[in-house]
Amino acid sequence: MARLFSEREIRAVAVFLPLAGLLVAALVLVRPKADPEAARRAEAAMEERRDSVELHPFDPNTADFEELLGLGLSKYEAVSLLKFRAAGKVFRIPEDVALCYGIGDSLYRRLAPWIRIGRRYAIAPRTYRPGRILPEPLAPSPFRIDTVSARYLRAIGALSKRQAEAFVRWRDLSGIRDMEELRACYVVSDSVAAALEPYVIFPERQPRPIDRPVELNTADSAALRSVTGIGEKTVMRIIRYRERLGGFRSAEQLAEIPGVTESNYEKILKQISCDSCRIRKIDINFADPKTLGRHPYIAPRTLRKLLKVRQLKGGWSTAEELIEDDILTREEAARLAPYLEFGSPGGTTDE
Missing domain, CATH: 1.10.150.280 (AF1531-like domain)
Structure with missing residues (x-):
């Protein structure tokens, strides 16, 4: 039977394997060990904020690194905002800043009064065409949503030509009577709806006659x-x-x-x-935990106490007993009592 390897090949493998083992061991030994303290210092440096903070109006679309630090952002937060812009994102309304990764709610609330979005970036930008100077969007003014034209929506920079025409078709077909219906239109983004809300005037819907509530x-x-x-x-x-x-x-x-x-x-x-x-009532002495927990007036903490005491006591006869057993406060009992009935082991119920 023919041999798979020659003696020369076997000797080569026998020499190679120990050398490979030595190389791997050397790499493990010379690899620098992680320095937790250095990592902590680097993280602290990124989170460090300037002692002197001067809040002033700024546009998050144009503010540079130094200006952001001067507004009280840490290095990490400033870098996050700049990376957000570098990825092609644009801040259309002040609320967009809160969507930036690394900007917490507390920081956004502190910055919000000072955010100013420039006309160039507000609502929706115009499409750039080489060699053509596009006019600045018109400043929006109050308008009726049931009569506004596609041309006006384009002029204020809210929608593109196709979007504005689609919006008018949607409105004429379905009608728009409140902000909820405005946001339901598929061509209107949440940020555009929020920017338009201060200017939109909705038609009055005819109220139902009072005698037929x-x-x-x-x-x-x-x-x-x-x-x-x-x-x-x-x-x-x-x-x-x-x-x-x-x-x-x-x-x-x-x-x-x-x-x-x-x-x-x-x-x-x-x-x-x-x-x-x-209204549909719940028998508090016999209802299962799932039924009790589904009721919006029974909080998880209250449910746990209720089940524990019910197992020991067997049940209650009135809402007042739930107060005495420290399961409900007097206000909670008053709100929940109309939805409760108190079944007895014999099968009768007391309202």
């Missing part, structure tokens, strides 16, 4: 959407919150839902009613 606990999405002040997203929030609650005991609970702002809250109240007899 919408009943909160039985209304479907179409009925809720017909209420002036309630947008599509808010409709879904109301329905989801109603399901978690077990129904509304009073119309004022709408104020607990994101999207129902102070500006439209009073309008909504005049167009709705609430039948508290339709």
